[in-house]
Amino acid sequence: FGITKELYDILNKDNYNIFVNLACKAFQLLRQYNEEFINFTCLAFSYVCDYKTVRSHILKQLRMSESEQKAKNWLKNTLIKAPTSVQTQIKNKIHKFATR
Numbered sequence: 673f674g675i676t677k678e679l680y681d682i683l684n685k686d687n688y689n690i691f692v693n694l695a696c697k698a699f700q701l702l703r704q705y706n707e708e709f710i711n712f713t714c715l716a717f718s719y720v721c722d723y724k725t726v727r728s729h730i731l732k733q734l735r736m737s738e739s740e741q742k743a744k745n746w747l748k749n750t751l752i753k754a755p756t757s758v759q760t761q762i763k764n765k766i767h768k769f770a771t772r
Contacts, residue, residue, distance in 0.1 A: 676764055680755035692751045699747050703734050 680688050702709050714726045735743040754760050 674763060674767075675751065675754035675760060677755045677761070688755070692748060695751055696744050696748050699734075700740065700744060703736065703740065703743065706730065706734055706736060 683691060710727050710730050713730060714723045717726055731737075735746060738746070
């Protein structure tokens with residue numbers, strides 16, 4: 673995830689935990705209303721991608737093949753680890769270099 677250490681520092685630990693919980697709630701809502709979300713996204717990107725590609729991608733990203741609890745735990749753990757993740761730090765450095 674593209675969560676920077678700077679964002680974590682600005683929010684501080686307590687606010688970052690609130691952010692993680694809100695992100696998990698939003699993720700659960702997207703999962704709950706995945707058909708509506710897919711239909712909207714297909715409409716918005718109809719000139720770029722076909723319906724099957726968009727649908728498949730969204731279902732995968734929302735982890736719809738997993739239980740709600742398992743998907744929520746994955747997101748929560750990923751967000752908690754993101755600010756200190758080496759992978760995130762590398763991505764952020766590449767992004768900063770590429771956008772100069």
